[in-house]
Amino acid sequence: MSGHYNVLIVGTGHGGSQVAIALRNRGFNGSIAMIGEEVGYPYERPPLSKDYLAGEKSRERILIKPAQFWADRDVNLLTGNAVVSIDPELHTVTTSVGEILHYQTLIWAAGGHAHRLNCPGHDTAGIHSIRTREDVDRILQELDRTERIAVVGGGYIGLEAAATLRKLGKNVIVFEALDRVLARVTSETVSRFFEHEHRAQGVDLRLGTSVQEIQNVGGRVSGVRTNKGETIAAEMVIVGIGIRPSVDPLRNAGASVTNGVVVDEYGRSSLQDIFALGDCALHPNSFATDLTVRLESVQNANDMASTIAGFITGERQPYKSVPWFWSNQYDLRMQTVGLSTGHDHAIVRGSPEKRSFSVVYLKNRQVIALDCVNAVKDYAQGRALVQDRMVIDTVLLADSSITLKELAQKASPDAASLPSL
Ligand SMILES: Cc1cc2nc3c(=O)[nH]c(=O)nc-3n(C[C@H](O)[C@H](O)[C@H](O)COP(=O)(O)OP(=O)(O)OC[C@H]3O[C@@H](n4cnc5c(N)ncnc54)[C@H](O)[C@@H]3O)c2cc1C
Structure with missing residues (x-):
């Protein structure tokens, strides 16, 4: 794999895909490649904790576009390969297999990686995240022989997973370290409502409770020990405790990075010809109290992508979308x-x-x-x-x-x- 691309997009998620789609829709006819560490065609992430985990949507039905779309639009998909470093002077990136790609414009759309537990037993078999389709495929492979599942984290992903797993008839225990669920994103009224709903659906919800150790029998999860000294049996642990933005190659290349890659209202990073968007980008947003924010939503990834595609094709419209988000539970x-x-x-x-x-x-x-x-x-x-x-x-x-x-x-x-x- 080698090449020179007018636009090289790193990340084949929502934002990366939308840049390529928006560029072609705007008549951009330069060369475009998308390089991503995940294998396969770009897919939607929201169903992973919802219909895909429930087995109600197939792999094909969660694709962002049908497979043929990318070939028809002349978008070169280089998947199963990560970018490990960037040389902003030479306008090149190096991949995990040591190949070098040249870019005229680089779009960093690398999202984030799921935080993992760091307590004793954190690497026991049977502990999962829900960030990628492969994560969920691994859960699905084990689900038939699993009855009791501990979900760590009462944020959106933990609660959506809990709702789906209850629907599948599993015993679900949710551990939330804070004194209410969804504390980072909503008010107490909404938190208490969802707590009531989950309990009414049979979820064993433990607030103010953190997991201190994962226990095992024969190397497989057998239970968790909490900060309250209890030991609770579980055959699987699903961890939903947030993400770490994927920014290391950009930071190492000298880009300004705080809680994400710092970009301006057009998605431009501090490095020449490098843009960033989506879950990994800290962007100006007039709807945020601090006037800059890093948002984890499909709307934000897609709209930032459109802003950047507009900039590249000569239509400079600063990003000013109203943030929106959804979550389905029961x-x-x-x-x-x-x-x-x-x-x-x-x-x-x-x-x-x-x-x-x-x-x-x-x-x-x-x-x-x-x-x-x-x-x-x-x-x-x-x-x-x-x-x-x-x-x-x-x-x-x-x-x-x-x-x-x-x-x-x-x-x-x-x-x-x-x-x-
Ligand atoms: C289970 C789940 C449910 C969700 N539900 C909702 C919902 O209901 N509503 C909503 O609005 N949002 C939801 N989200 C959030 C939404 O999916 C994200 O905000 C969105 O996917 C962000 O798009 P992105 O392009 O920034 O990043 P991503 O979609 O994460 O794509 C980034 C891609 O870059 C790849 N990558 C990372 N580093 C590198 C590298 N160095 N080289 C190459 N490739 C790399 C990653 O593997 C990944 O494929 C959900 C997320 C999850 C995980």
Whole structure:
């Protein structure tokens, strides 16, 4: 493998694929290659903890595009190979098998790798992450002979996995070190709602509990020991404790890297002709309290990809998409628009008891985000409120008999004059 490419994309995930798709859609006819350490055609990650783990979607059905698409668009797929170093002066990358590729423009879309446990027994057989399709294929191979599964981490991936595994009839114990699930991403109202739902579905949810040791019999997981001194039997452990952005080759090449590759509003890194996007990129975002953020969502990866493709093809539009996200657990569809971090007010609309509600987050009286559970209308109509940071009377906001669209029409005309977030 060698070559010279006008655009070389590192990472064949959501963001990498979308750059190639958007470039071709914009009529870019230079050479494009995508190099990725995973084997096979680009696939969607969200189903990994949902329908793919449940066995409801096949490998083909989670492909981002049918296999033939890439050949038809003349996108060279170099898979099963990682980039290990970059020479920004020479405009080359070196791969894990020592080959050198030249680029005119490099797009770093390398996502992240799942954090692993670091307690005694962390390398015991039967411990899994859910980051790649191969991870899930390994879980599926063991699932038939597994009854009790310990899930470490009560974030989205841990909870989605717990919901899917309960649906498959497994005994599931979730360990969350903090005092509530989803603490990093949502309010207490939403956390408590999901805790109640999981318990009602038969999940043994342990809050304030961390795993201190993985125990084994004959080298295979047999249980976990917690910080509370308990030993709990389990035949499999699934670890969902976040990711470490894949940034080492860029950092070693001299790029500015903090909690991710630092990029500007066009996705440009601090190195000439190198862009970064998606899960590994810390980007300016006017919807974030700190005005920069690293987001782990399909929306962000895809929209940053489109911004970069636009820049390359001469249409400079800074990245300013409203963040959105979804999570499916049991028959619940949670949809989020905006970023709630830093809110000073949270207004509940609808009824958590009836399993259909929204939480509207405000900061300095402006609407900054909504979490909507089985409340599609609020999600769809709430977007405009977040986009324009509208100021809405909180008493009216709590009245779910008034639609958000109606409230938006009555919104404060001087919202725009309020201080920005
Ligand atoms: C189980 C699961 C469920 C999710 N559910 C949702 C959801 O419901 N909604 C939502 O919005 N988001 C969800 N996400 C998050 C979403 O999938 C990610 O935000 C998105 O995939 C990020 O895209 P990306 O292109 O930045 O990175 P990725 O899709 O992770 O792609 C990066 C690729 O780069 C490869 N790579 C890394 N380093 C190198 C290297 N040095 N050389 C070559 N290749 C490399 C990686 O192996 C990977 O294939 C989920 C994620 C997971 C894991």
